[in-house]
Amino acid sequence: MDTMRERFIATATELLDHDPRLAVVLADISADQFGRAATRHPGRVVNVGIREQLLIGVAGGLALAGLRPIAHTFPSFLIERPFEQIKLDLGHQDVGAVLVSSGASYDMSSMGRTHQAPGDVALLDTLDGWTIHVPGHPDEAEVLLRHASAGDGRVYLRLSGQSNPEPHAVTPGRFEVVRSGQAGTVIAVGPMLQPVLDAVRDLDVTVLYAVTVRPFDVGTLRQAVSASAGTDVVLVEPYLAGTSNREVDEALLDVPHRVLGLGVGHAELRHYGTPAEHAAAHGLDAASLRTRISGFLR
Amino acid sequence: MTITQPRQDKFADLEPLMALMTGDEKHGPAATSTLDVLWVLYDRVLNVDPADPDAPGRDRFLLSKGHGPMAYYAVLAAKGFIDPGLLPGFAGFDSPLGHHPDRVLLPGVEIGSGSLGHGLGLAVGTALGLRAQGLDRPRVFTLLGDAELDEGSNHEAIAFAGAIGLDSLHAVVIDNASATHGWSGGIATRFEREGWSVLIVDGRDHDALEAAFTAPHQGRPHAVVAVVEPKNAMPVRP
Numbered sequence: 001m002d003t004m005r006e007r008f009i010a011t012a013t014e015l016l017d018h019d020p021r022l023a024v025v026l027a028d029i030s031a032d033q034f035g036r037a038a039t040r041h042p043g044r045v046v047n048v049g050i051r052e053q054l055l056i057g058v059a060g061g062l063a064l065a066g067l068r069p070i071a072h073t074f075p076s077f078l079i080e081r082p083f084e085q086i087k088l089d090l091g092h093q094d095v096g097a098v099l100v101s102s103g104a105s106y107d108m109s110s111m112g113r114t115h116q117a118p119g120d121v122a123l124l125d126t127l128d129g130w131t132i133h134v135p136g137h138p139d140e141a142e143v144l145l146r147h148a149s150a151g152d153g154r155v156y157l158r159l160s161g162q163s164n165p166e167p168h169a170v171t172p173g174r175f176e177v178v179r180s181g182q183a184g185t186v187i188a189v190g191p192m193l194q195p196v197l198d199a200v201r202d203l204d205v206t207v208l209y210a211v212t213v214r215p216f217d218v219g220t221l222r223q224a225v226s227a228s229a230g231t232d233v234v235l236v237e238p239y240l241a242g243t244s245n246r247e248v249d250e251a252l253l254d255v256p257h258r259v260l261g262l263g264v265g266h267a268e269l270r271h272y273g274t275p276a277e278h279a280a281a282h283g284l285d286a287a288s289l290r291t292r293i294s295g296f297l298r
Numbered sequence: 299m300t301i302t303q304p305r306q307d308k309f310a311d312l313e314p315l316m317a318l319m320t321g322d323e324k325h326g327p328a329a330t331s332t333l334d335v336l337w338v339l340y341d342r343v344l345n346v347d348p349a350d351p352d353a354p355g356r357d358r359f360l361l362s363k364g365h366g367p368m369a370y371y372a373v374l375a376a377k378g379f380i381d382p383g384l385l386p387g388f389a390g391f392d393s394p395l396g397h398h399p400d401r402v403l404l405p406g407v408e409i410g411s412g413s414l415g416h417g418l419g420l421a422v423g424t425a426l427g428l429r430a431q432g433l434d435r436p437r438v439f440t441l442l443g444d445a446e447l448d449e450g451s452n453h454e455a456i457a458f459a460g461a462i463g464l465d466s467l468h469a470v471v472i473d474n475a476s477a478t479h480g481w482s483g484g485i486a487t488r489f490e491r492e493g494w495s496v497l498i499v500d501g502r503d504h505d506a507l508e509a510a511f512t513a514p515h516q517g518r519p520h521a522v523v524a525v526v527e528p529k530n531a532m533p534v535r536p
Binding site for chain 2: 054089
């Protein structure tokens, strides 16, 4: 199976052929893999070199000129390093763009903190107007990329090397009810679905699968909570723990409830090794999730 | 007895328009430093039309040096892009005229600015986007300040634009000697060594400015360093 990043490159390459509005903006990362696209569409594949402020500035300018830019690199360099450009060159100019990251929170587990960005979604959360998708499989990544490219507005597509074994038929903006139960509701985001399903196999909980986290599907959550005797909610997110707690609380303002926000730990993890080892260190492997979720539910 | 002379150039109209906008006196020098450059661009150089501010084939002017925008607003008012009646309300709660301009609030304004160092990157993207759509005639002008060039983001744009020969891109740098640590070798060399065409002119000489803005520069982006009186009587240098 190809990775989400490979699927992104192949799909974006194809989309450039069919949609003259689209342009891809790069800062060296993945540039060699866009070589064929660059040859076919030299004006619409732009590699600015290792210049992330310019990556976003160019995206903003392309949008001002009437194109739909897709800007890509690792999440730390896409969202964190040029954050003022995201705020001003995209948001303040009120233009649309698709930002696509690959690398997630700890795909690059052996590279250390500089290449890990668990805070990316929370950081974007401080700005208005962003749609944020977190697919759990390359097929889902493709659906969401096509959807984002065809639309308008500001979209962040967060790709990962971690994937669920099977794709789901995703509807952008909607949580999927994967199973129903009475003890509470667990929201699994993107690649967290499989570990969550393994963890709650013998627990009587509803599992909602989210590939879009902003806007947050308030309607489906409220329906799920009202259909369950237990109003406890557990979030399992592949980025900073607690990122979406506020979304749940605002969705359930009138419903007494408790929220457990699971995700990547706040402290820097000064260890290398594999993504699976990092997941375990953050308590996001199936066994740890089982313990934490069952310990929380009343 | 009064003798009425036909007015060839409405540059003199700008001062009374600027006088209508009070409250940003801290940036008075910044506003005055740009006045002649803005006037020459809008009066003699830019292909822009207030009746059609979104025309796809228009030249783009991006004010990157967004503080002290009174000269910019005065020029836009004189040229019919904004209603002069808005000027006295400058920076009021509901005024579309802020101490920094906003493209969402004002037709004819290409970018919102205020944080230094954003305009040139946006201009590079704009120039690339126009070229990608086969719009070869529009030029993209960006107005910067010499102190603004402190921001590293400018240099990402300068290096990249020079490397790809982005010749629809024009940078105009108002040099009023306000950069804290100055520029070793001068401002023009920062552009020259990245492959730009560069001219240095008197920022108050309208004919010289016009000639500099329109000088041929085939295959290279073009910078004009417009020198005006130093912001401080004594330049700040350690």
